[in-house]
Amino acid sequence: MKIEVDVGACEMHGDCVMEAPEVFDLQDDSDVVTVLNDTPPEELRAKVESAARMCPVSAILVKD
Numbered sequence: 001m002k003i004e005v006d007v008g009a010c011e012m013h014g015d016c017v018m019e020a021p022e023v024f025d026l027q028d029d030s031d032v033v034t035v036l037n038d039t040p041p042e043e044l045r046a047k048v049e050s051a052a053r054m055c056p057v058s059a060i061l062v063k064d
């Protein structure tokens with residue numbers, strides 16, 4: 001699993017952080033979401049896919 005974020009689309013809504021804090025983070029010194037791990041383990045797939053669905057601007061792409 002590989003995660004890509006369209007940083008141009010991200011509006012820092014933070015839904016992804018609520019869904020998968022192991023993978024996404026919002027940091028004070030950044031205007032876009034921070035991906036802590038862009039190749040997370042399979043056990044986080046459900047959380048990551050939920051984060052992608054929850055993103056209001058569909059900025060998260062999950063590749064197999």
Ligand code: SF4
Nearest residue numbers: 010011013014016055
């Ligand atoms: S939910 Fe989408 S818009 Fe919000 S911080 Fe995450 S990637 Fe960015």
